[in-house]
Amino acid sequence: MPINISDLKGxxxxxxxxxxxxxxxxxxxLPDVELSEPFLQQxxxxxxxxxxxxxxxxxxxxxxxxxENVLESVLPTGFIFxxxxxGSTLVANACRAMANSIVLSEANAIDKLVARFFTDAAExxxxxxxxxxxxxxxxxxLAQRRRGNEQHLFIKFACTSFAQLERISRIWPNVPWLFxxxxxVETIVSNVNDPPTWLLDDDWRVLASITGVAPSExxxxxxxxxxxxxxxxxxxxxxxxxxDQSMLLNYKQLSVPVISSVLKFFKVSPSAQELETxxxxxxxxxxxxxxxxxxxADTDAKQKLASNLVREMAARWANEPYQQLEQKRQR
Amino acid sequence: MNLKPGKHVVxxxxxxxxxxxxxLNTKKYYQLNETAMVVWKGLERGKTMNEIVxxxxxxxxxxxxxxxxxVQRIVDNFQSYKLVGAA
Numbered sequence: 001m002p003i004n005i006s007d008l009k010g011x012x013x014x015x016x017x018x019x020x021x022x023x024x025x026x027x028x029x030l031p032d033v034e035l036s037e038p039f040l041q042q043x044x045x046x047x048x049x050x051x052x053x054x055x056x057x058x059x060x061x062x063x064x065x066x067x068e069n070v071l072e073s074v075l076p077t078g079f080i081f082x083x084x085x086x087g088s089t090l091v092a093n094a095c096r097a098m099a100n101s102i103v104l105s106e107a108n109a110i111d112k113l114v115a116r117f118f119t120d121a122a123e124x125x126x127x128x129x130x131x132x133x134x135x136x137x138x139x140x141x142l143a144q145r146r147r148g149n150e151q152h153l154f155i156k157f158a159c160t161s162f163a164q165l166e167r168i169s170r171i172w173p174n175v176p177w178l179f180x181x182x183x184x185v186e187t188i189v190s191n192v193n194d195p196p197t198w199l200l201d202d203d204w205r206v207l208a209s210i211t212g213v214a215p216s217e218x219x220x221x222x223x224x225x226x227x228x229x230x231x232x233x234x235x236x237x238x239x240x241x242x243x244d245q246s247m248l249l250n251y252k253q254l255s256v257p258v259i260s261s262v263l264k265f266f267k268v269s270p271s272a273q274e275l276e277t278x279x280x281x282x283x284x285x286x287x288x289x290x291x292x293x294x295x296x297a298d299t300d301a302k303q304k305l306a307s308n309l310v311r312e313m314a315a316r317w318a319n320e321p322y323q324q325l326e327q328k329r330q331r
Numbered sequence: 332m333n334l335k336p337g338k339h340v341v342x343x344x345x346x347x348x349x350x351x352x353x354x355l356n357t358k359k360y361y362q363l364n365e366t367a368m369v370v371w372k373g374l375e376r377g378k379t380m381n382e383i384v385x386x387x388x389x390x391x392x393x394x395x396x397x398x399x400x401x402v403q404r405i406v407d408n409f410q411s412y413k414l415v416g417a418a
Binding site for chain 1: 341342343345346349351353355358360362
C-alpha cells in the first residue's frame with residue numbers, strides 16, 4: 001500500500017528490521033509519547049502496552065530520504081559514547097532533565113544501522129554512503145519536533161557504535177562528543193554478571209571487527225576475554241580520536257557538577273531547577289524505569305567480585321589502553 | 332529537448348557536495364559525484380545543458396568542451412536509468 005509521506009509525522013522508526021528479505025524500518029505511531037524512559041526501547045514497550053491503539057508500519061529505507069524534506073527536526077547537540085556499564089545512562093538522564101530536549105538512548109534503529117557499517121559495508125564505499133544517509137535520516141525522523149518546542153538533541157549510542165565514530169563524525173562533523181569509561185576490571189565484572197546483548201549476539205561480525213579477529217575466534221572466547229578485548233579496543237579508539245571536540249570522562253569522576261560541565265561542553269546551560277532534577281536523578285539507579293531504586297556506588301563491590309580470569313583478561317587486553325586514556329584525560 | 336527530474340526520484344545531499352538518488356519506482360539507489368550533483372540541481376532548476384555547462388566551468392577548472400562531454404554523459408545516464416523526463 002503506498003504511503004503518504006506527510007502522514008508519517010508523529011511516527012518514529014523504532015527498529016531496523018528485515019521483512020521478507022527487504023531491509024527497512026519498523027515505525028510506530030507515537031505523536032504524544034514522551035521519550036522519558038532511560039532507553040528508547042523501554043518507551044516503545046510502554047507505548048505498546050498503555051492501552052492506546054497505535055499504528056505500526058514497515059517501510060523500506062527510501063522513506064527516510066523523502067521524510068528529510070517533510071519533517072522539521074532538531075539537529076544533534078551532543079553525542080554520548082561509552083565503554084558500557086560506566087554511568088552513561090546517568091548522563092543521558094541528566095540530558096533528559098533539560099527542558100525541551102530529546103534524548104535518543106540506544107535506539108535500535110540507530111545502533112542497528114551503525115552495525116551495518118560493520119556487517120554490510122566494511123569495504124564498500126557506496127554502501128557506506130548509503131548507510132550514512134539512512135543513519136542521518138533515521139536520526140532526523142526520531143528527532144522530529146513532535147511538540148514544536150524541542151531545542152536540544154542528545155544521542156546516546158550503544159557501546160559498540162563507538163567503533164564507528166569516524167563514520168558518525170563524518171555525517172555530523174561539528175557535533176561534540178563525550179566518551180565515558182570505567183576501570184576495566186569493574187566493567188568486565190558488571191558485564192559478566194549480567195551479560196548484555198552485544199556480548200552474546202550470535203552475529204559475531206561486529207565484535208570481530210572491533211577486536212580485530214575472525215568471528216569464529218570471538219565465538220570461542222570466554223565472556224571475560226570478549227569483554228576485555230572489546231573495551232580495550234574502545235579505550236584505544238578514544239585515545240586515538242579524542243580531540244578538541246571531545247570530552248573524556250571516567251565513571252569515578254561522576255558528580256552533579258561534572259555532569260553540569262558535560263552539558264556546558266555540549267553548549268547547554270542547565271538552570272538551577274534543572275540542576276536539582278539532575279541531582280535527584282543521580283541518586284537513583286539510572287536504568288530503572290520507575291526511577292526509585294537508590295543508586296549505590298559499587299566500585300569496591302565490583303573489585304571484590306573480580307575473578308582471577310577477569311583480572312587476567314583486563315591485564316592482557318584492557319589495562320594498558322585504559323592507562324593511556326587516563327593520561328590523555330588528565331593532560 | 333529540456334529535461335527535468337522525475338517525480339519518482341528523491342535526492343539527498345551528502346558529504347559536502349555528493350549525493351544519493353533513489354528511484355522510488357525501482358527502489359534503486361544511485362550515488363552522484365559532485366559534478367553529477369551540479370547537473371541534477373541544474374535540471375531541478377530548469378536550466379538548459381549550456382547553462383549547466385557554464386555552472387561547471389565557473390565552479391571547476393575545466394575546459395568548456397570537456398565539461399560539455401561530461402554533462403552529456405551524465406544526462407545520458409540519467410535518461411538511460413529513467414531518472415529524468417521531458418520538461
